[in-house]
Amino acid sequence: MATSYSEYLALERLLALQGGLTGNERDLAPAELLFIVVHQIDELWFKLALHELERARDIFAQKQVDEQALAPAAAGMRRVVKTFEVAAAHFALMETMSPRDFLDFRTKLGSASGFQSPQFREVEMLFGLADEDRVKFGEQEVMAAFAPKAGIAGWAERKVVARAANRTTLKIAIESWLARTPIDGSTPDQPGDASRVDAFLDAYLACHRHEVNAAMKAQQPGGSIDPQVAALYAAEMEQAELFLRRGDDVKDDPRRRRLRAAALFIESYRELPLLAWPREILDLVIQLEQAFLIFRQRHARMVERMIGRRVGTGGSDGVRYLDETALRYRIFGDLWCARRLLVRQGGAPALANAAFYDFRSA
Numbered sequence: 001m002a003t004s005y006s007e008y009l010a011l012e013r014l015l016a017l018q019g020g021l022t023g024n025e026r027d028l029a030p031a032e033l034l035f036i037v038v039h040q041i042d043e044l045w046f047k048l049a050l051h052e053l054e055r056a057r058d059i060f061a062q063k064q065v066d067e068q069a070l071a072p073a074a075a076g077m078r079r080v081v082k083t084f085e086v087a088a089a090h091f092a093l094m095e096t097m098s099p100r101d102f103l104d105f106r107t108k109l110g111s112a113s114g115f116q117s118p119q120f121r122e123v124e125m126l127f128g129l130a131d132e133d134r135v136k137f138g139e140q141e142v143m144a145a146f147a148p149k150a151g152i153a154g155w156a157e158r159k160v161v162a163r164a165a166n167r168t169t170l171k172i173a174i175e176s177w178l179a180r181t182p183i184d185g186s187t188p189d190q191p192g193d194a195s196r197v198d199a200f201l202d203a204y205l206a207c208h209r210h211e212v213n214a215a216m217k218a219q220q221p222g223g224s225i226d227p228q229v230a231a232l233y234a235a236e237m238e239q240a241e242l243f244l245r246r247g248d249d250v251k252d253d254p255r256r257r258r259l260r261a262a263a264l265f266i267e268s269y270r271e272l273p274l275l276a277w278p279r280e281i282l283d284l285v286i287q288l289e290q291a292f293l294i295f296r297q298r299h300a301r302m303v304e305r306m307i308g309r310r311v312g313t314g315g316s317d318g319v320r321y322l323d324e325t326a327l328r329y330r331i332f333g334d335l336w337c338a339r340r341l342l343v344r345q346g347g348a349p350a351l352a353n354a355a356f357y358d359f360r361s362a
């Protein structure tokens with residue numbers, strides 16, 4: 001028998017799932033169907049995002065990543081960027097509901113809140129958001145929101161616990177791949193790699209100082225530089241030193257130093273053929289995190305418009321909590337920080353081993 005559209009998509013079951021607490025759509029408040037549908041659609045987008053991010057994570061987690069495997073990884077990451085963009089656009093649809101329409105049925109939610117979305121937490125965990133970096137409100141811990149005492153079915157808790165147990169995150173996988181980038185033709189398995197990397201960093205820091213000084217002079221040409229502004233530029237240079245060489249998180253950690261050096265190396269020589277994939281992936285990582293961040297920010301603006309600064313049903317201080325997550329969470333922190341240190345084309349050190357990065361005939 002031929003398969004029908006409805007069967008393939010399980011439409012009968014899907015469209016019977018919008019009945020809210022009683023299971024009967026006739027009991028819904030006028031705007032409640034919109035509220036349920038948007039949440040359900042977003043959960044489907046989270047499902048798709050998890051699927052694509054897992055595939056990308058598995059590719060980068062391999063000890064040796066084939067060039068051919070990078071195209072599907074990049075395609076998946078690009079799809080997730082678009083997914084978050086589309087999901088963020090749904091908040092405009094939610095805003096067609098007036099605050100009073102929402103208040104009509106808000107008490108039905110009890111203590112239910114997006115804070116308890118297991119898939120949203122899974123996305124964060126798969127990205128690599130560390131528990132200690134989370135914004136807390138009151139006694140609320142993320143996992144506590146899934147404990148049975150919160151009245152939530154064991155399914156959500158099991159999902160989040162299983163995800164938390166898998167320690168290979170996208171961050172770990174991508175960072176270890178990036179950290180293996182050849183720097184000035186040297187790879188981590190070669191003798192003398194550490195000193196090649198350090199030589200690149202020394203040269204880069206010298207160029208960075210030169211660029212910062214030039215930017216400072218350009219700001220007040222011919223005139224004396226305001227000491228406060230000069231202090232800001234001096235801090236830029238100090239930050240660069242700390243980030244690349246002297247900071248506590250990097251000075252005894254050659255792997256982290258190499259990752260940071262790799263990010264700057266790829267950006268500085270991004271036109272080289274051999275760096276085509278690394279630069280594409282680096283761009284996608286930033287796009288991915290930015291799209292997720294914009295989802296958070298867009299949600300917070302919609303929430304502010306809908307309920308003002310009141311307490312959330314999940315028990316947080318609402319918009320203040322949401323804004324803090326958007327401000328604080330940076331999963332690929334090293335890659336974001338590296339952007340502060342970028343220099344214009346031609347401002348970076350001369351490439352020590354240019355031939356290594358060109359197309360070579362076999």
Ligand code: HEM
Nearest residue numbers: 039042113114115117120303306312313314315316318325
């Ligand atoms: C009228 C519409 C909405 C309102 C007023 C609202 C309000 C809130 C508030 C106040 C919070 C903070 C936690 C709390 O105290 O409850 C929150 C968290 C959250 N909401 Fe919404 N929300 C709405 C729609 C949505 C939609 C459509 C989604 C899409 C899935 C969503 C996803 C989330 C998520 C994932 C969190 C957790 C954020 C985090 O902990 O970082 N919300 N929401």
